Each structure stands twice: as structure tokens, then as C-alpha cells.
Amino acid sequence: MKIVDIRTHILVDPDYQIGATSSAQDDFIVEIVTDEGVTGIGEVDLNPWIARACVEAPGTHTMGRGLRELLIGQDPLHIDDLWNRLYIGSAMNGRRGAGIHALGALDMALWDLKGKILGQPVYALLGGISQPEVHPYASLQPDVSSFEAYRDSMVQWAQEAQSLGFRAAKVECTLDGPYRHMGLHESMTRATEVLAAVRDSVGSDFTLMVDVQYAFANAQDCLAVIRDWVDFNLFFIETPLPSDDLPGYATLSASQTIPIAAGEWLATRYEFLDLMDQGRVSVVQPDLGRVGGLSEARRVAQLAADRQCRVVPHVWKTGISVAASHHFATATPNCVYIEFLPRNLCTSALRRELVQEEPSIHEGHLGLPQGPGLGVTLDRSALQHFEAFAARIH
Numbered sequence: 163m164k165i166v167d168i169r170t171h172i173l174v175d176p177d178y179q180i181g182a183t184s185s186a187q188d189d190f191i192v193e194i195v196t197d198e199g200v201t202g203i204g205e206v207d208l209n210p211w212i213a214r215a216c217v218e219a220p221g222t223h224t225m226g227r228g229l230r231e232l233l234i235g236q237d238p239l240h241i242d243d244l245w246n247r248l249y250i251g252s253a254m255n256g257r258r259g260a261g262i263h264a265l266g267a268l269d270m271a272l273w274d275l276k277g278k279i280l281g282q283p284v285y286a287l288l289g290g291i292s293q294p295e296v297h298p299y300a301s302l303q304p305d306v307s308s309f310e311a312y313r314d315s316m317v318q319w320a321q322e323a324q325s326l327g328f329r330a331a332k333v334e335c336t337l338d339g340p341y342r343h344m345g346l347h348e349s350m351t352r353a354t355e356v357l358a359a360v361r362d363s364v365g366s367d368f369t370l371m372v373d374v375q376y377a378f379a380n381a382q383d384c385l386a387v388i389r390d391w392v393d394f395n396l397f398f399i400e401t402p403l404p405s406d407d408l409p410g411y412a413t414l415s416a417s418q419t420i421p422i423a424a425g426e427w428l429a430t431r432y433e434f435l436d437l438m439d440q441g442r443v444s445v446v447q448p449d450l451g452r453v454g455g456l457s458e459a460r461r462v463a464q465l466a467a468d469r470q471c472r473v474v475p476h477v478w479k480t481g482i483s484v485a486a487s488h489h490f491a492t493a494t495p496n497c498v499y500i501e502f503l504p505r506n507l508c509t510s511a512l513r514r515e516l517v518q519e520e521p522s523i524h525e526g527h528l529g530l531p532q533g534p535g536l537g538v539t540l541d542r543s544a545l546q547h548f549e550a551f552a553a554r555i556h
Contacts, residue, residue, distance in 0.1 A: 163279065165238050167195040168230045168268070170217055172210040173548035174555060175511050183341045183375065184303075186478055186510035188552070190214065190264075191545070194271045196238060202275025203540060205482045206267035206451030208260060211556065216256070216264035225254040229264060239279065241272045245457045262429035262454045269455020270486050270536075277535030284486070284536055288460060288493035295527035296491040298502035299330035299371060301478075303509055306343035313356045317363045323507065329526035330369035330499060332400070333360050339377030350377055354390050361394045371423075373400040381413040389418060397499075398423040398445045398474070411441035421445050426476035430454050431461045438469050449476040450486045459490055467496045477501040481517030485536040488521055488528060502528070515544040 171191040178187035190210035194202045206213055221227030232251045236244060248256075248265050255261055277284045285291065300323035305315035316333055323331045335353035336342050353374070361370060372391070378384035384402045391399070398421040403410045405427050414422050423445035425437055429452060437443055446466050448459045463473045473496050475487045484502055491497040502521070505514045517538045521528040531537050 163200075163237060163239070164197045165194055165233050165236050166197045168217065168233060169193040169195065170214050171545060171549050172214060172552045172556075173512060173516070173545065174210075174552040175548065176551045177511060183336070183343065184478075184510070186508075186513055189479060189512055189516070189548070190267060191482070191540070192217065192267045192271050194233070194238065194268065194275050196275070196279075200275060200278050202238070202271040202273070202278065202535065203482060203538070204267040204270030204272075204274065204451070204455070204486075205479055206263045206270075207449055207479050207483070208263040208452065210552070212260050213264045213267065216252075216261050217268070221251075224251070227251045229261075229268060233268065238272055238275050241269065241276060241457060244272060245269055245455070249454075258429045258433070262458075263452045266451040266453060266455040266458070269457050270451060270482070273456045273486075274535040281534050283531055283534060284456070284489040285492040285531060288456065288489065290493060291530070292493050292495040293491070293497075294530055296488055296497075297330065297499050297527050298328065298521075298523060299332055299369065299499045300326075300328045300507060301332045301373070301501055301503055302334060303507075304334055304343075306346055309337070309346065309348050309352060312337070312346065313359050316356055317359050319507070320360045320364050320368075324364055324368060326504065326507070327523040327526060330371070330397070331364070332371040332373050332501070333357060334373050334375070336373070336375040336377055339375060341375040342377070350374070350387050353387065357391060357394050357396075366395065369397050370394060371397045371400060374402050376401050376404055378402050380407070381410040381417070384410075384414060385417055388420060391420060392418070396420050400424065400447070401426065408436060408440040411437070411443055415442040415444065423447055423474060426452070428453060430458055431465055434462045435465060438466065438471055443471070445472045445474055447474055447476045449478075450483060450490060451479070456486060456490060460494070463490075463494045463496060471496070473497040474499045475501065480513050481520055481538050482536065484521070485517070485519070485531060485538045488531045489536065492530060512548060516541060516548070
């Protein structure tokens, strides 16, 4: 069996807002096709036009080839060999950043393809069941029209998630910093008020995480605020500092007791080694596309286990990434939660409509993924709709 084609799709939600801090408004999908007609699908959380260029651009020498040309004609079953082929062959224009992110979409599709060819779910190919029950958390999306609306919507969403069976949720508290919502000009000290309201609404037995989206310029500014958060019993604080401030992350981890989480933007195990060994974080958050696919996420998870770190994947795309994370968590014992927004909590039409299947929550957990490969099917009419709109705006 050989790979004969790679189809790429750029998708954009017609209701996208360029001022919104949400990459769920667009998508890049790949389909890897074999000569026997079997197709695997993958996606990545990256500007889709940049991702397409990484895949489709022709190469001119052995160290700077395009990803598509490196896969055509290859046997799709030898995924580790193909990952190395892609990594080495594109090293001069890849190695980190967008090149690895695009590689991750292809790797995800290869695992889906292999599962379909062998008639097995991806988690079985990743080593089998390490935990039959995967625990999801809901990421809560605020109303940003005012501080009061922000606080009250967080409470409302937390209660809604709890009523749907979630036992964990992540509260967004981005009132200041480079990625704050347009129109909000509040000090991060007021985030304490938001967290207090949410904790009071859901009770002490509900797991809370908080995402501040790189809000603090340095560790000392962060410590001045989060020292007031100890009583909220937070599972982690996500991305408090810029990704490259490894000394700052180490200071945060050493100076207070709330676990620090980061890693959603990182590519390859090498960046995660720096995050763990220099930044001293205790929770790593590989995005399965951006990190370099399921193949590289497995390596990151093993390195984390060696360091007694927990893994909580970042998931902010469609049901394709949700399914990939579900399989990954099922096969990964130190993956303690996955990010999961069911359709009725999603504001993104892409997330609601692109994939037909969706896991269900029962007593706070997700059961085993179903079907061969990733077990998801693209809604072709939705794909065409979002692809047509993307073509019109570019």
C-alpha cells in the first residue's frame, strides 16, 4: 500500500471576528489517501494558509523539502519512519514552529489511516488501554461586554457544565495582558473576584483550573496576584508568562504551591524538555497537532512521566482533535484530563458542525473511543461550506 495523494482544506467560520482571541474560528484539514482508497484525516491549530504552504510548497534541496512530496509514494504503516523522514527532510524550513505544526496534522492523519487499514482504534495502536475512563474538563467562554458580564457569565457557564455532568472546568481570566479581550481594561487583581464567584457557585468538590493567557509580564507581577488564589484549590494556572520565560516559570513553581501548566504553543519534545527541566512546570499541555502529532505527543508524555509531571493536552479545534486527544488519553496513564467542549457549549460553528461523532459524558468521564482509526467522519457539506467561505475571503 502506498500514499498517492494528500488533500488540504482551509476552513473559516463565516462568523469569525478578527478581534477575538480564539483559533477555533478557522481550521486546516489534511486527508492522506492510499492507492487502495483508504483515507486518514488530521488537523492542526495553525493559521491554515501557512499550514498549507508547509505541506504543499515544493522543495529545492535535501534539507528543505515540502512535506507533501516527502510522503507521496511511501508506505503509510511505518509512522515512526515517516515522522523522521518529514522532520529531517524539512529541517531547514521546519524543525520548530509552523513546519512541525503542519507535520503534526499529517502525523494525526497517518494514525487515523493506520487504524482504518488494520481495523483497530488508534488507542490500541498507541499501546492499548491505560485508563478506560478519560476525564474531560470544560473550557468556559466569557461574555466580554463588561467586567460584571464577564464574571457572571463565568459563573453561569460553570454551572451549566456541572449540570451536563462535568466534574472539572477551566475558567478564563484574561482581564489584562497582550491577549485580553477587546474593550476590557481591568487589572488582573480583579480576576480573584471572578474565581471566588465561580468557586462559590460550583462548590468545593468540583475541580477548577484557570487560564490567564500570558497575562503577566514577569514572575513577580504574577506572584503578587496568584498568592491570593491558594484558597480556591486550583488544579493548575495555565500560561501565566510568555512561553520563552523559562526562568520566570521556574520562579513561579518554586515560590508558591499552585501547579503551573504550559506548553500549548510548543513544538517537539525538545521544547518540552526545556519547559520541564528549566521552567520546572508540573503540568505539560501539548497540543496534539502543534507538538508534532500523536507520535511526538507520546514522546512528550513519556518524558513527563519520567519527571513525575502530568499531561493535559490543549484541544481547541474540532472533533478531530477531540478524538485524537481522547485516544491519546486512553493510552497514556499520566494524561489526567482532556479539554472538551460538547456542541451545546461551543460558540464555534466549525466545532459544532464539521465532525459527526462526539463522545458523551457519563458520571464525569468519557468511555472508550469507538470505531477504527480516530473514529470520526467529516460532514462533507459542512466542509464545503467552510472551505467556500475561506476561498472568498482570500
